[in-house]
Amino acid sequence: MFASKPRAFNVGAVFLVCLFASTSWLLVGAQNNITNPTEVRALRAIKGSLIDTNKNLSNWDRGDPCTSNWTGVLCFNTTLDDGYLHVRELQLLNMNLSGILSPELGRLSHLRILDFMWNALSGSIPKEIGNITSLELLLLNGNHLTGPLPEELGYLPNLDRIQIDQNNISGPIPQSFANLNKTKHFHMNNNSISGQIPPELARLPYLVHFLLDNNNLSGHLPPELSRMPNLTILQLDNNDFGGTTIPNSYVNMSKLLKLSLRNCNLQGPIPDLSSIPQLGYLDLSSNRLNGTIPAQQLSQDITTIDLSNNELTGSIPANFSGLPNLQKLSLANNSLNGSISSTLWQNKTLNATESLTLDLENNMLANISGSINLPPNVTLWLKGNPVCINDNISFLQLCGSQSENENRIQSTTNSIAGCPAQSCPFPYEYSPTSNLSCFCAAPLLVGYRLKSPGFSDFISYKHRFEEYLTHGLNLDFDQLYIDSFEREKGPRVRMYLKLYPVFNASGNNEHIFNRSEVQRIRGMFTGWLIGDSDVFGPYELLNFTLLDIYKDVLITTSKSGISKKALIGIVLGGIAIAVTLSAVITLLIIRVRLRNYRVVSKRRHASKASLKIDGVKSFTYAELAMATNNFNSSTQVGQGGYGKVYRGTLADGTVVAIKRAQEGSLQGEREFLTEIQLLSRLHHRNLVSLIGYCDEEGEQMLVYEFMSNGTLRDHLSAKSKGPPSFAMRLRIALGSAKGILYLHTEADPPIFHRDIKASNILLDSKFTAKVADFGLSRLAPVPDVEGEAPAHVSTVVKGTPGYLDPEYFLTHKLTDKSDVYSLGVVFLELLTGMQPISHGKNIVREVNIAYQSGMIFSVIDGRMGSYPSECVEKFVSLALKSCQEETDSRPSMAEVVRELEKIWQMMPESDNGIPESSDTLPEKMTSPFSLASSSMVKNAYVSSDVSGSDLVSGVVPSITPR
Incomplete structure (x- = not known):
């Protein structure tokens, strides 16, 4: 009897070996594609240099990177000449990663996209990245990187875009960057880059966007930059060019759409920019420019003219009147004199969404010629001018302090007329296409920012933007919904978008995107495949958020080269052998499993028992679902790395905050237990109180006192x-x-x-x-x-x-x-x-x-x-x-x-x-x-922190600036 147990175990082991042997010969040659071993070692080294607080890269220790779908690792679908699979993209946007970038990145020799945006990486940029000659997109913005830019990056022959903005990069721009003959986008703003802009950059034939604002640049503005044949945006605000002048050669930038040199310590006259045919945005404010404003014929496309805070004299040029797209004219804080012509506003025809702001404060303007009757959408500021000393009561409303809030948040509400209120089960909601038929759909949530728009007021361009983006994404116009938008410093426009699946009359009343469509749309954003726009400028993806219903939809399996027929043959062969042997060992396997089941059940019961803590109530899922109307979206008040927070009302009327961990969330079992065990014995008026918890199968929730005034x-x-x-x-x-x-x-x-x-x-x-x-x-x-x-x-x-x-x-x-x-x-x-x-x-x-x-x-x-x-x-x-x-x-x-x-x-x-x-x-x-x-x-909610990890884990983001 005692001998039979090990014998039974051996029979089971033999069975497994036989089953594997019976099928493995079919796989040999049919499926031998694996990731290049050098790249596997590199990926492991990359992970080793990172601090992955939220365990987003936990599956990097299992299987093969390409065939086991490591998080953020995308590979070529077929092998190259060496018979191996190779890493094509490293997409680690918003993963809450810290640590440093490993020099082993240089061994990913076939990489095209390197994306570490919006993490917390520190240290310097490894020079070894310069070895990746296939690299097209280098995306490192929104971290804490320091040190200088490596010279080696200037020898990447296929680089299309370099984004290192919003870091702490220091030192000069390497002259080697003049070799980036295919690069179209230099986004290096908001760093500590110093020194002179290398004149050699004028050799770059395809550079379109040159964003170096908010750095420590010095020297002079290189006249040679005017030789860039395709430059459309030159944005150098908040640098110090030592009192030098704006080169006259800049009037030859024939394709320039935006010139922004705000607060650059420039002096001298303003060049005549009338030879730039499509100039749409001009900001030369907060310098020491002097002389008169050139009487130039500006582009009819211009939306913004900001010459405020200079030393300009003379009168307001007549050619500023009648510009059809002008939204903002700011000449405040100069020494302009003469009269203000009412043609500045009378010659404009504004619709309900258009506006015009004229800021002429603190000059020496004596009067208004013509009618002062302002259209409803025109704002005129005259404070600090002699015209305001006039006793004419008509001017009083124009002479107050400016109260415009440039950073206002504007949002819309997705309410569909004719559809019953809140009839969609969470996470579904009525799609904007519901004006045709009330149907529920699960949207994709996208955080999106225009980094350098060519306008001052987004409202009048909102419809045009919707057309631009839906066309670029190959979606129907009514699939896009702008949930909110906000003007930020820069100026920039941050917005949160919802993308809805189309109505399918033959389907049910709940619609979702299929896997391939989610992957396609995300690839359009992350690969910067949406075409550039003259007026909207460059964009950046802040997050691509998936609701729970889309969990795991972004997993992409590399093709192994096995045909369907071969795969069917493998499966059928394995089944036949398994059936033949299964009768011999079925009883033994069942006995082993029953024994293991008892052990697991015992452990699970012990774990549950350990959570029964005095003074802390154990809630059922049903109780908390009832308290939140089945976790209805209307009760959601926040989110964090763990999941979402809801406002709930218990059966006894107590209002509570319920922190619900999402399945596979960033808050692990240890954090969940830690918070229960600590808070259950902490009692102080300045510590939040834990009321209870729920730890049913698949659910982990913490219930706190509700804090009505938020964070x-x-x-x-x-x-x-x-x-x-x-x-x-x-x-x-x-x-x-x-x-x-x-x-x-x-x-x-x-x-x-x-x-x-x-x-x-x-x-x-x-x-x-x-x-x-x-x-x-x-x-x-x-x-x-x-x-x-x-x-x-x-x-x-x-x-x-x-x-x-x-x-x-x-x-x-x-x-x-x-x-x-x-x-x-x-x-x-x-x-x-x-x-x-x-x-x-x-x-x-x-x-x-x-x-x-x-x-x-x-x-x-x-x-x-x-x-x-x-x-x-x-x-x-x-x-x-x-x-x-x-x-x-x-x-x-x-x-x-x-x-x-x-x-x-x-x-x-x-x-x-x-x-x-x-x-x-x-x-x-x-x-x-x-x-x-x-x-x-x-x-109000338990924690309003929105980390980058939340934005890729399926947590709905609150609308807060980054």
Whole structure:
């Protein structure tokens, strides 16, 4: 009896061997295609140099890259001459990757697209990329890359596009870039590139877009650039060309559509640009240009003329009248004189979507000739001119302060007249084509940005843009829906798009794109296969988001060369042999499986039992589905790396926030259990409370108290209609610090949060600050038998770029001072309203520079109104001490709280904010304070952080600037 068990096992093993042997000979020669071993080793090295916090590349350890569909790895469908498959594209957009780029990238010798956009990579660009002679698209924008541009990149013979914008690249532009004879797009804006623009670049025959704005370029503007035969956009704003002039040769750029040289320290006269036949956008503002404005006949295509903030004299040229497409004429802050001709606006015919803004403030303009009756869509600003001194009441409305909000968000609502409200099951919604027939469809969600548009106001071009994009994507016009759009600095236009499948009368009422169509559309975006547009300029893909229903649709299987007939033969042969042998061993296999099943069931039961924690309720899926109307999209209020957050109402009427992990989400089992175990024993008024959880088969959800005033980041953003006062900001800082102090000193054992940021500080109905999101938290070291404990925990670096403690990042040693650093960054956000990292600039460095130069009040957020300067100075000092690079130089959290309480005691009685209970704030707080209206927050949620990983994992993005 005892001998029969190993014998049964051996029979099963023999069966498996026989089955494999019976079919493997059919596969030999028919399917021997694998990825080139050199490229496999390179991919493994590339992964080894990356920090994949969210495990997006976890399948890079399994199987063959091309035949096992490694994430982001796309291969040629057939083998090349050497008999191997080769990597064609490396598409790792928005994967929340950090670490560095490996030099082994240079071994992907057949690569055409290298895409690491919108991650958090640091270090320098490897010179070995210059070995990939097949490379066509080099896409590294939106990271934290540093160091100089390698000379070797200038020898890529097939490079079409280089995008390194929004990094920290420094050093000069290599002269070798003049060899990029096929390159059409140089996107290098928002870096720290320095030195002279190499005149040799004039040799580039196909360069179309030259974007180098927001760098540290110096020297002079090379006259030779006018020799570029196909240049359409020259954008060099915010550099310093040392008081030199605009070369007269630039009037010979016959194909130029946009010339933007804003704030470049240029002087001298404005060249006569009338010889540029299609010039549509001219921005020479914020320089030292002098003389008169040339009486030139500008292009009839021009939409924008901005010559403000110069030293121009003379009158407004008559030829500025009657330009049919003009949207903006800004001549403010010059020394122009004479009269203003009403033909500037009277000669224009505007439809309902068109507008014209004339900004003539702060000149010496004496009067208006002609009628001052302005059409409804015309805005005229005259403040600071002699014409406003006139007692004529007709001018009063034109002489006020300009209040135009250039960064407004404009959105639309997908409501289809005649269709019943909310009849589509999530994630379906009514398609815009529902005006023909009410049908439900699951859209593709696309984050999209126009990087250098040739206009000032998108509204009048919206219909034209829809025609352009749908034509470029080969879609019907009504398949595109613009969910929202927003003007950003640059200027740029960021938008969120929804693409819908077409109506199929023979199908059911729920429509989706098929696999091939999703792959085709995504390939059009990621391969930059949508044709360039004169007026819309270059674009960039911010995210391509798939709803749950499209899960795994982007997996592309490389063709192996096996015909269908051969594959059928293999399968049938294997089945025949399997049937022959199966009768011998079926009973034995069943016995083995039953035994394993008992073990697995026992483990699963033990795991469930471990989650039964006192004080935390275990909810069923049905209970939470009922609380959210079956997770209806109308109840969704946010998202993060784990999935989506919903507002729910429990059966007893309690309003809660439900954080639902998406299947295969970025929050793993460890983070889920960590948050439950930690929050179940943490009780403090400045920590968010965990009410319960759901851990049914395939579902992981956490249920929190609902925070009706959203996140601190919401209130500090540029979109906030009622930004908080200084008193309220100080109150939020004190509450946050007290919550973290509790974690460090009163929790047993103490806890290091590890992910403190403005989007993890939530505000309740009374604007009490509560720290949230403990998925990355770690327990502090436990004392040994002698009562001594290490000062740090050694761990893999996790957290959010911009908030990370530099010493922790370098040494992997996590301490309580790591939280102090992160909170210090939050303090700087409270003081300035700035993001931690924006346009390649770090908030700690920027505030330090202002502080040391005695200009600290120049960076303080002016939206918070008046404030006591002494309190602000002390708050700034505390914030900067907390952000010291050396751990020992930072205060402890207890010292932070004490200092904040001292600052609070210094506040005037009338500026004390909303009173809290006496156990949390000094007794001095007694008077109520009028806060920003809570109506500014549309929704509240547990965490509003939108990382790049969310944008590729199927999470619906909120409409927030990057």
